[in-house]
Amino acid sequence: xxxxxxxxxxxxxxxxxxxxxxxxxxxxxxxxxxxxxxxxxxxxxxxxxxxxxxxxxxxxxxxxxxxxxxxxxxxxxxxxxxxxxxxxxxxxxxxxxxxxxxxxxxxxxxxxxxxxxxxxxxxxxxxxxxxxxxxxxxxxxxxxxxxxxxxxxxxxxxxxxxxxxxxxxxxxxxxxxxxxxxxxxxxxxxxxxxxxxxxxxxxxxxxxxxxxxxxxxxxxxxxxxxxxxxxxxxxxxxxxxxxxxxxxxxxxxxxxxxxxxxxxxxxxxxxxxxxxxxxxxxxxxxxxxxxxxxxxxxxxxxxxxxxxxxxxxxxxxxxxxxxxxxxxxxxxxxxxxxxxxxxxxxxxxxxxxxxxxxxxxxxxxxxxxxxxxxxxxxxxxxxxxxxxxxxxxxxxxxxxxxxxxxxxxxxxxxxxxxxxxxxxxxxxxxxxxxxxxxxxxxxxxxxxxxxxxxxxxxxxxxxxxxxxxxxxxxxxxxxxxxxxxxxxxxxxxxxxxxxxxxxxxxxxxxxxxxx
Amino acid sequence: xxxxxxxxxxxxxxxxxxxxxxxxxxxxxxxxxxxxxxxxxxxxxxxxxxxxxxxxxxxxxxxxxxxxxxxxxxxxxxxxxxxxxxxxxxxxxxxxxxxxxxxxxxxxxxxxxxxxxxxxxxxxxxxxxxxxxxxxxxxxxxxxxxxxxxxxxxxxxxxxxxxxxxxxxxxxxxxxxxxxxxxxxxxxxxxxxxxxxxxxxxxxxxxxxxxxxxxxxxxxxxxxxxxxxxxxxxxxxxxxxxxxxxxxxxxxxxxxxxxxxxxxxxxxxxxxxxxxxxxxxxxxxxxxxxxxxxxxxxxxxxxxxxxxxxxxxxxxxxxxxxxxxxxxxxxxxxxxx
Numbered sequence: 001x002x003x004x005x006x007x008x009x010x011x012x013x014x015x016x017x018x019x020x021x022x023x024x025x026x027x028x029x030x031x032x033x034x035x036x037x038x039x040x041x042x043x044x045x046x047x048x049x050x051x052x053x054x055x056x057x058x059x060x061x062x063x064x065x066x067x068x069x070x071x072x073x074x075x076x077x078x079x080x081x082x083x084x085x086x087x088x089x090x091x092x093x094x095x096x097x098x099x100x101x102x103x104x105x106x107x108x109x110x111x112x113x114x115x116x117x118x119x120x121x122x123x124x125x126x127x128x129x130x131x132x133x134x135x136x137x138x139x140x141x142x143x144x145x146x147x148x149x150x151x152x153x154x155x156x157x158x159x160x161x162x163x164x165x166x167x168x169x170x171x172x173x174x175x176x177x178x179x180x181x182x183x184x185x186x187x188x189x190x191x192x193x194x195x196x197x198x199x200x201x202x203x204x205x206x207x208x209x210x211x212x213x214x215x216x217x218x219x220x221x222x223x224x225x226x227x228x229x230x231x232x233x234x235x236x237x238x239x240x241x242x243x244x245x246x247x248x249x250x251x252x253x254x255x256x257x258x259x260x261x262x263x264x265x266x267x268x269x270x271x272x273x274x275x276x277x278x279x280x281x282x283x284x285x286x287x288x289x290x291x292x293x294x295x296x297x298x299x300x301x302x303x304x305x306x307x308x309x310x311x312x313x314x315x316x317x318x319x320x321x322x323x324x325x326x327x328x329x330x331x332x333x334x335x336x337x338x339x340x341x342x343x344x345x346x347x348x349x350x351x352x353x354x355x356x357x358x359x360x361x362x363x364x365x366x367x368x369x370x371x372x373x374x375x376x377x378x379x380x381x382x383x384x385x386x387x388x389x390x391x392x393x394x395x396x397x398x399x400x401x402x403x404x405x406x407x408x409x410x411x412x413x414x415x416x417x418x419x420x421x422x423x424x425x426x427x428x429x430x431x432x433x434x435x436x437x438x439x440x441x442x443x444x445x446x447x448x449x450x451x452x453x454x455x456x457x458x459x460x461x462x463x464x465x466x467x468x469x470x471x472x473x474x475x476x477x478x479x480x481x482x483x484x485x486x487x488x489x490x491x492x493x494x495x496x497x498x499x500x501x502x503x504x505x506x507x508x509x510x511x512x513x514x515x
Numbered sequence: 516x517x518x519x520x521x522x523x524x525x526x527x528x529x530x531x532x533x534x535x536x537x538x539x540x541x542x543x544x545x546x547x548x549x550x551x552x553x554x555x556x557x558x559x560x561x562x563x564x565x566x567x568x569x570x571x572x573x574x575x576x577x578x579x580x581x582x583x584x585x586x587x588x589x590x591x592x593x594x595x596x597x598x599x600x601x602x603x604x605x606x607x608x609x610x611x612x613x614x615x616x617x618x619x620x621x622x623x624x625x626x627x628x629x630x631x632x633x634x635x636x637x638x639x640x641x642x643x644x645x646x647x648x649x650x651x652x653x654x655x656x657x658x659x660x661x662x663x664x665x666x667x668x669x670x671x672x673x674x675x676x677x678x679x680x681x682x683x684x685x686x687x688x689x690x691x692x693x694x695x696x697x698x699x700x701x702x703x704x705x706x707x708x709x710x711x712x713x714x715x716x717x718x719x720x721x722x723x724x725x726x727x728x729x730x731x732x733x734x735x736x737x738x739x740x741x742x743x744x745x746x747x748x749x750x751x752x753x754x755x756x757x758x759x760x761x762x763x764x765x766x767x768x769x770x771x772x773x774x775x776x777x778x779x780x781x782x783x784x785x786x787x788x789x790x791x792x793x794x795x796x797x798x799x800x801x802x803x804x805x806x807x808x809x810x811x812x813x814x815x816x817x818x819x820x821x822x823x824x825x826x827x828x829x830x831x832x833x834x835x836x837x838x839x840x841x842x843x844x845x846x847x848x849x850x851x852x
Contacts, residue, residue, distance in 0.1 A: 008548035008687070009575060012752040013720040013851060015549060015685040140603060189603050203558065479556060479615070 050090035058083040062109070067389070073110055074386035080105045080377060081386075081432055088424040095425075096366030099373030106380065120376040124336035125235035129427075130368045131341025132229060135324065136182035137362035138348035142317045148174075149190040150304040158294040160208060164215040165279040167191070171219030172271055175471075176227050177325050180220035184471035187216045192478050193303070197296035207286040208293075209480045214286075214489055218278045220471035222497075225457045226271040228263045228337055229328050232371055232427040235337055237456045238263070239375065240434045244382055245448055255449065259333040265512055266453055270504055277496055285489045313353060320347050367427075374431030387435035388443070395440055405444045410505050413437050413451055414458040414498060421462035426469070430459050447513065450505055461497045463490030548576040551686040553677055553713075554620055555582065560692040562724045564620045566847070567690055568627030569728075570757055574659040578629065579686070580620045581666045582613040583676035614651075617665040624663065631655040631663050674712045681718060688849075689713070690722045714841055720851045727816050727846040732760045732795065734815040736808055736840075739765070739779035746821035746851035747783045751792050759816060760795035761787070766804040773801060805839035813845045821851045 006012070045052065061079035066072050080102060087098045106117045148170060156166035167187070175183040191212045199205040224231040228238055238258050245256040324344035332340055348354045381387040398404040403412045417437075420429045434455060441451035462468035466476035466486050475481065552567035554560040567578045621631060634655040641650050652666040670676025681689070694710035714721050733754040737743045747763070754761050763783045767776035776799040784794050800807040812818035820837040841848045 006752050006756060007546075007575065008571075008573065008753065008756055009546050012548065012749050012756070013687045014749065015545065015687045016718045016852065143603075145603075185603055 048092045050086060050092040054083045054086040054090075054092075057086065069385075069392065070389040071385050074381075074384040074389055076105075076109050077377065077380050077384050077386040078390065080109070081381065084374070084377065084428075085424070085432060088428055094366070096369050099366075099369040102373040102377050106376065110380065110384075112380075117376065120379055121372040123239055123372075123375060124338040125232070125239040125375060126368065126372045127336070127338025128229070128235040128341050129232045129338075129371050130363075131338055131343075131345050132179050132182075132232070133363045133368065134345035134359050135341060135348070136179055136185070137359045138345060138354040139178060139182055139317070139321065140185045140362070141354050141358055142314065144314060144317065145186050145188075145190045146193075146300070146304050147310065147314070148187070149194075149300060153297045153300065158292060158297045160211065160288055160291040160293055161279065161283060163194075163293060164211050164282060165276070167212065167215040168219035168222075168278050169275060171216050172223035172226070172275060174223075175220040176223040176230050176268070176271060177328070178229065178321070179231060180224040181470040181474060184216060184220045184474040187220075188213075188475060188478055191216050191475070192480070193300060194293060194296045195480060197299045198290070198293055205289050206480075208288045208290060210286040210485055210489075211282045211288055213475045213478065213480060214282055214485075215278070217469070217471045217475045218282075218489075218493065221460060221463070221469045222274045222278065223271045224469075224471075225460045226264065226268045227328070228258075228260055228332065229325075229341070231460065233430040233456050233459050234263065234267075236371070236375055236378075236427060236431050237434060237452045238337070240378065240438060241448065241452055243379065244435070244438055245442075257333070258449070260329045260337075266449075266509060267457060269508060270457055270501065273500055273504075274497060278493070281489060281492050281496070285492065286485075316351060317353060320344065320351070320353070323347070370425070371427050371431060374428045378431045378435045381432075381435040382439070387439045390436045391439035391443055394436065395444055405446060407502065407506060409440070409444055409446055410450070410454050410502060413440070414454050414461075414501060417455050417458035418461045418494065418498070421459045422464050422468050426459040426462065430455060449513070450509055453509070454501065454505060457501055458498075461494055461501070463493045463497075465490075546575065548573070548688075549579065549684060549686045550576065550688045550690065551579045551581055551677075551680065551684065552620075552690045553581050553583070553692070554616055555673075555692070556616060557692070558619075559726075561620055561623050562726065562728070563690040563692050564623045565627055565728055566722060566724045568624050568629050570688065570690075570722075570753065572628075572757060574657070574661045577662045577664070578624070579664040579666060579680075579684075580617060580624075581668060581677065581680055582617055583668045583670050583673045583680075584613045585670065585673060585676075613667045617653075617667060621663075621665065629663060631657075634658075634663075673709045674716075677709070677713050678716055684719075686719050688720050688722060689717055690724055693723060693725050711842075714838070714850065718852065720849060721841075722817070722847060722849045723841050725845065725847045730814060730816040730846065732762055732815045733817050733819055733849075734762050734764055734808075734812045735783070735819040736764045736766070736804075736821075737779050737783050738804075739775060739782065743779075743821050744783065744786060746819070748786060748790065750819040750849065750851055751787050751790070754817075754819075755792045761792065762796040762798060762815065763787075763794055764798045764800070764808065764811060766800050766802065766807045768802070768804060770801065773799065776800075804836045805843065808836075808840050809844045812840070812848075815846055818844055818846060818848045819851060820848060 009015075058079040061082060062076055064075070066075050070078075084098050084102060087093065087101075088095070103117060103121070106112050106120075107114050152166045152170050153163060156162040167190075171183050171187055174186075194212055195205060195209045198208055225234060228234045241256040241258055245253055247253045321344075324340060324347075327340035327343065328337060345359070349356060349359070378387075381390075395404045395409075398409065398412050402408055417429065417433065420433065434452070437451050437455050438448050440446075441448040460469070463472075464487050466472050466481070466483055468486070468490070472486060476486075548571055550567045550571045552563040554563060564578075564580055567580070571578055624631070634657045636653055636655045638651070638653050640652075650666070650668050652664055655663040655665075666680070668676050668680060670679060677689075677691075691710050691713060694708055710723060714723065733750060735747050735750050735754070737747050751761055763780045765776040765779040765783075767773040780797045780799055784797055787794055798811065800811065808818060808820065818840060820840050822835070822837050837850050841850055
């Protein structure tokens with residue numbers, strides 16, 4: 001054979017056929033073959049190891065001698081909470097599996113009636129979660145991002161620092177009412193457009209990209225605690241206050257019926273104070289390659305002009321959006337946050353601004369199930385006395401450091417919640433730990449309102465990873481940021497926020513406590 | 516009634532026709548040298564595309580560039596499916612991260628002399644794993660029937676996505692970038708390291724590309740076995756076609772085996788001479804095979820090793836010289852299968 005006669009396909013590296021065995025499995029692809037193999041060999045158990053470890057830990061906890069002060073039912077609930085927490089953090093199985101386990105556990109292990117368990121799954125806070133997710137999809141689908149962006153740059157100009165501040169402010173103002181994930185998903189194309197219009201090579205404007213995208217993310221994230229409708233965790237804490245502390249026969253307990261405006265009075269300053277801090281920290285952390293975005297702004301204007309004048313459907317969106325917010329402010333105390341949220345989604349469907357198919361595919365219904373079961377478990381923690389026992393143990397432990405009351409307790413609760421929220425979804429963390437910390441507050445003669453606010457706000461202070469906040473996950477999906485970028489700015493933001501929260505709790509909230 | 520419930524199958528004639536169609540497609544592909552280059556978000560991974568262009572230079576070579584995107588997980592985004600945010604970006608006319616990387620890969624191909632300007636192209640989309648973004652591909656076909664394919668694939672896991680893609684081939688060569696952290700044989704079986712698992716599981720030859728494009732030559736290693744000689748022949752044809760000088764190398768684990776190593780190299784030289792392929796140099800060494808290969812190979816563009824024909828379990832428990840070289844080398848390594 002001469003060298004000139006070589007054919008790479010024939011004479012060089014060969015393309016072997018896939019394995020001939022398991023012909024039927026091969027039709028479904030290599031992946032299903034591996035799945036089958038993993039189900040009949042040890043590799044399956046290794047991949048799912050945390051699921052089995054969690055179940056084993058739960059089994060051990062249930063079978064330990066019941067500690068003094070804890071009921072057997074409380075011990076079972078603690079075991080279920082431990083299993084749920086491990087599964088939330090390690091995710092060996094799809095997350096919606098965890099609420100299903102909780103439901104089955106409550107019926108089988110706690111021997112609660114199925115009807116009671118089913119009833120505990122649905123409350124106003126769960127309705128609110130469902131409604132706000134549907135609203136989120138409806139609003140995102142209206143594609144108002146560019147108009148909002150154009151309005152923004154008309155106010156702030158073309159300087160990157162002012163644009164960053166403007167984005168943070170606008171995202172925050174919106175996210176305070178409709179939730180951070182909505183606004184992040186809506187504003188992400190704006191951020192990406194500004195970046196691509198600044199330079200076609202993302203590598204050359206990495207820091208500009210980071211500033212713009214983190215302005216969106218932090219704007220959404222710091223505002224998520226500003227109003228009850230800003231996040232599911234807020235609605236869950238409001239629900240717990242009402243369930244655990246409100247007694248219609250005791251006038252002093254009416255303060256635990258926290259309405260929309262009361263929440264805003266407590267928490268909105270936390271958002272306002274951090275607004276300028278976000279921009280300053282971003283500029284300090286990511287030195288931008290350029291601060292002049294005039295080219296990008298000019299192109300954005302051209303794109304908005306090409307969209308034509310604002311449409312009647314856009315005005316209708318604003319109107320419905322405003323109606324929903326008005327409903328939350330004026331009527332959430334009587335009809336509940338959830339009913340208003342569902343009502344808002346209903347209006348969007350009836351007016352044809354969004355289709356049910358869009359809502360169905362855009363909402364992850366597993367999250368609704370997750371929160372429902374977590375709240376149900378939290379209520380059982382309270383009813384079985386498990387929350388009280390854990391709170392007692394926690395206070396004894398903290399007492400040895402002098403942190404079982406006052407500022408020490410606040411700091412301990414805040415740090416615990418921040419640590420947990422960096423590893424699992426914040427709403428579930430609040431749902432599971434809420435009863436414990438609220439009981440701890442009661443036992444240490446601290447104000448449960450203060451502790452509840454600290455828990456809810458601290459659950460939004462996990463800033464270290466892309467998975468720590470919903471808005472972070474969404475902007476990470478753009479592909480412009482790396483994991484280490486989140487840590488670079490996150491630890492600073494966490495540090496500042498923590499001390500700001502303690503400052504508000506110590507000096508501002510006492511002034512408005514008797515309101 | 517029973518006959519209506521009976522499971523129906525294709526008739527014998529239909530079955531034969533289907534098999535013939537599949538055979539024809541495979542036969543057509545067998546006349547092509549098909550290279551699958553895998554990229555990710557890292558710009559350094561584009562080195563696989565450069566290697567693909569240089570190792571598949573002729574018109575009977577096809578290049579497929581693959582970006583595997585894991586399926587979006589919606590729960591961490593607070594219940595709003597991340598896919599909604601992605602859809603929002605698509606509707607805004609912005610590219611998904613994978614698409615922009617594939618476009619960049621096309622520019623790299625152009626820099627390497629494979630210019631798809633003026634070629635016919637067609638796009639295809641299919642839903643995958645319930646994700647509306649699904650699988651997308653663009654097929655560029657030259658007037659000489661050479662194809663360049665850009666494939667954006669969705670899969671629950673990147674490794675399985677790459678191996679799934681092999682089912683749609685097959686391919687002569689798979690090129691991957693270097694792993695950020697190599698694990699041992701046993702750990703890699705449990706870990707999720709993409710490059711390690713694909714290297715272990717791939718049915719075809721795998722090139723693990725490192726930054727060695729400015730070096731020269733193929734260092735082809737042999738241990739004298741017939742499998743190794745086959746690999747020497749195939750790798751030498753590839754090196755000869757792309758114009759790279761060839762150095763043959765064999766390692767003797769002990770002094771007593773030195774003469775066997777010399778003989779291995781001479782046999783390989785003779786084999787290549789019979790094919791009309793010139794050998795620039797031949798070397799032997801004494802010591803641990805993987806260590807010596809890595810040491811000498813660092814000056815070459817590609818080290819060529821071959822799998823000893825061991826099964827999964829054998830590789831895991833007894834180790835593998837080829838895998839050790841793939842893992843430890845400071846230059847690109849081609850594991851011939």
